[in-house]
Amino acid sequence: MIHYFDYRPGYLQIKDEIEKAIHLVLASGQLILGPEVSAFEQEFANYVGVHGAVGVGSGTDALILAMRALGIGPGDEVITVANGGVPPVAAVRAVGAVPRFVDVDPATLLVDPAQLEAARTDRTRCILPVHLYGQPAPLHPILEFAAANKLRVVEDCAQAHGSTYNGKHVGSFGDIGCFSFYPTKNLGAFGDGGLCVTSDPGLEEHLRMLRFYGFKNDRHAHCEGFNSRLDELQAAILRVKLRYLSDVIETRRNIARTYTDALAGSVYRLNAEAPDGTHTYHLFVVQTPDRRRVIDALNRAEIGYGIHYPEPVHLMDAYRFLGGRPGDLPVSEAACNSVISLPLYPGLPLGNVRRVADTLLGVDRG
């Protein structure tokens, strides 16, 4: 059996450090909003190259709190994509705003900036680009468009820890960058976790209040807030794992290179690397005209896989009220029918990567 994802090999490589960090937290007597969270926030902000970071309960919460901090709410529209999964859209709805979808570039499956103008109305307040699969969205044209139209930018970096665009880390371009530490992510916790980064001290303070009922260092609600906190145990684990993130990304890129070399010239369409960015390969995605046959072959060979994502959000039942119809976003819709994500995680032997590629090539040869 080749798993699609397995955190255990990566954990076993740094087991002693992780367990020491966990025991120190348990012995410290402080489990919520203590020194580990503060230290991790500072270390992660330094890593991304921003002024501040605020740890929260999940990546979805990070997006919700970011939009709340920017004052986005009912009556406002947020431009985003439909092929990046439900969380960004759920976050837009959670603040009471309305998502407006744009289609993506067929080569990278990242937001196509040429479509932003058609999606803009006089209610548009924000662009929410998703740095999908580990690649930065085309931030330069997005930021230009945002500046020209006085729009806010919230970057969804859930799949892109460590990815850069023109040499700078994603998360450092928009008003707020939002990260997830869901266990499968390039920097994954052993549970849920998320974080917002920003270089605006006012927004940082607002985010700190929003994650904790609107409190400052008191029990007074200065604004209507939530309970959404990264906890000390996860922060301590993430501090250890952050020290290895560059190695993890190198390992991921190496696995991706092995897939790319093995599948070159085959029927499988590989996701193109964007010219201005570095791809950190949260996912290795290929497009196949006959996904059913590929899945059957993977199942027979006991190889796991993922599909990111099987349905574009504008066609899902919950969001039908937004008026989306088949054909609205042809590239996103076609991608959802053809994408498949191959096994990829630190500790996956390259021999297994070649076996996965051979299984795919076997389908190609019929």
Ligand SMILES: Cc1ncc(COP(=O)(O)O)c(C=O)c1O
């Ligand atoms: C693109 C994207 N945005 C947001 C999220 C939400 O993160 P979380 O699962 O931590 O809420 C995820 C992960 O599921 C994601 O892949």
